Amino acid sequence: MATVKFDEASRIYPGNDKPSVDRLNIDIADGEFLVLVGPSGCGKSTSLRMLAGLEEVNDGKIWIGDRDVTNLSPKDRDVAMVFQNYALYPHMTVADNMGFALKIAGVEKSEIRKRVEEAAKILDLEPYLERKPKALSGGQRQRVAMGRAIVRSPQVFLMDEPLSNLDAKLRVQTRTQIASLQRRLGVTTVYVTHDQIEAMTMGDRVAVLKDGILQQCDTPRHMYDRPNNVFVAGFIGSPAMNLLEVKVVDGGVRLGNGTYPVGRDHLKEASGDSVTMGVRPEDLTLTSAGQGIPVVVDVVEELGADAYIYGTASDAKQHQDVDESGADLPERPFIARVDGRRPPQKGETVYLAPKEGHVHMFDSESGKRLGD
């Protein structure tokens, strides 16, 4: 087991002028489960591969424990890429399927047996060790494959979108299994996904990347409650946070016909006369006509206890998202969570106001968080 440190680590592909990973700094604690997440092209896989030794580090360093591994070959780093291959060999017992790679590495027979038994215990495979893979269920086979990585007892597990080829149901199941297994093993793990829900449910900490730059590295809770910038605010959370461009006025910001009170401290650093205000769908309440933000309901999604309304905030200017090339993305709907027993109807205009103290303010130009 070991800590992992990205120290100003950069990767520039030949022929590119912009780095794919730009001066990445992350300190990963011993035994921590860190998830790298972000949209495609953000540099998350490249970062993982730099740690694995598959991508060169053009600048900066990478440490595993107190070893500088920046220039070590993949097999000398003592890391295991999990799930990249899970072929099972039909004539070999479950125990041999789990332990054969140790034999190749020249580990003693008794030591192999010991490690296989320990892994089998953790994976609930003890009764099956002498059986052939054919006799196992699908889930058990997958655990045998996992066992292959565990018995190597590497310092770090690396997982690159391991669930991407599973169907939705199995993905949720396996996600829970991996997370709980990692906690039982206590092996430092770096996990890559494009799915923010996967990231938030699995990671001890989540690192959000965009355009090769680390946006924020935090616990899921803290990241949700206090996103560092507009990108993280819009990326983390499902349904997504509403982001509005609002005018700064005396005592707060202009919202609909009224003023939403915001402390001076929050707004004094703003670079323009408007700011980006973020409100999560669950932090909005229905209010009476003329107050709050008028929203025309387009879709009502009923989930039983709650309902989500998706609508158009005609009066308010929505924050404009852009794709990797800087082109405008389609406008997001305005989303609010309401009581599932009396949801508004499609076509209706509702008035929504943020709950006191539940808004996030961002600078409209830099996107950075303002105040607390």
Added chain:
Amino acid sequence: MALEITAVRPDPALLDLPWALPLEHWPEEVLAALPRGISRHVVRFVRLSHRVLAVKEIKGDIAVREYHLLRNLGRLDLPCVEPFAVVRGRLDRAGEPLDACLVTRHLQFSLPYRALFSQTLRPGTAKRLIDALAVLLVRLHLAGFWWGDVSLSNTLFRRDAGAFSAYLVDAETGELHQRLTDGQREHDLDIARVNIAGELMDLEAGGLLEDSGDPVETSNRIVTRYGELWEELTALERFEGGDRWRVDARIRRLNELGFDVGELAISTDLDGTQIQIQPKVVDAGHHSRRLLRLTGLDVEENQARRLLNDLDSYRASQDRQNDDEELVAHDWLTSVYEPVTRAVPRELHGKLEPAEVFHEVLEHRWYLSERAGHDVPIEDAIADYVRTVLPGKPDEAAVLGVDTVEMPVVAMFPDGGAGP
């Protein structure tokens, strides 16, 4: 959602396959072989318009990705299976979505490694398979392809004048880069070594591996063979200005390994006393390209080498060294090669590819001549080979296999005669 088929040359008959059924429930009558064993994905072989196709059920985005990756590898002239189609938008009878399917053409006369080990083997088969895989891996790496799951089971083998040539079957984990880093190459090699050892240990556990040595030791061969080949193909070589013959020697060595040099960088130091050379572009298929140019025959590299050697001896024996090479090649084709391959009766066509038959007949003639103590005419050698050797060989036109366990063939090409 409507069924959506992506294909270069779509075959309308594709629509007749039972896409509304999960692949594992496809009825036997559409299958070309019975499934057996365990594999990562459901894979089935089907017959369609006199072709055998492999159908793999995977998620749509992964299927599309692999389809395009295989097409790009094909464009780069790398040996791999040919993608045929991606079928998306499948719904079962209850209207529930089903995973997409990637359809590839079955590579005729190719053999999964397990099929090779279930036959009576010449000693050293494992080694020759690994040698073929090393060549494939080097070629893929030179082109910037990182495989990610190198193994014997993700490879198909074709006989190649007593050796084998290897084809990539599964590109699911692969990535095409401009250039691979040393780390990526090493990682692929490490995966290859572990997988090969696992596969050989499995054969051993199944009693299929007879005294082929220690699996771990055998698997190390991929590392050494790959390393030797990579070094010869890419290394920088320095020598004194007077040793210019070494440029030619390097090119000859590369040709001997089956590679043409497309670009060789030559530079000298400031005063010109030292020369350094490094191949920048090398293309596999030195002999097969030459044979194709001379005769139109499209065969594997070692087969081509063998055929070219025979062409050379023909030229010498006919005393035609001064004749135009193309003309001699044409005569050799009609008077030597074709009579041999045509002598194989139709019902034995599914045994071996023509070029491999030719190679075996030449070998057979050598044995007969040795036994007789004098030269045996080629006609006698063919007759004896077709009577005594060929009928005892397994049918190899369409041996179908998936991931880990081969499948017995239950239906065959109508013209192949290779059925059970």
